[in-house]
Amino acid sequence: YEAYLTRAVFYEVTGTTSNSLVGAAFATDPSFKFPPELAHLERNANGAGLSTYQLAQNGIRHLLKHYRCALYVDYPD
Secondary structure: OHHHHHHOOOOOHHHHHHHHHHHHHOOOOOOOOOOHHHHHHHOOOOOOOOOHHHHHHHHHHHHHHHOOOOOOOOOOO
């Protein structure tokens, strides 16, 4: 088995396909509409500097890889 693994050739087909599908989903730029008090979320949606656009791309990438995706939303009262 170890010899098989050293001789095997693995092509990056799944990663390329995943990137192509994410690119197809975002072929046209999405439009996000936020109320004024939540406008900062467009630039920093997760508190670590990830934009809403990037968060959506990561969500689709995760969905393609794991068949499900969850986003935790903590909305202040």
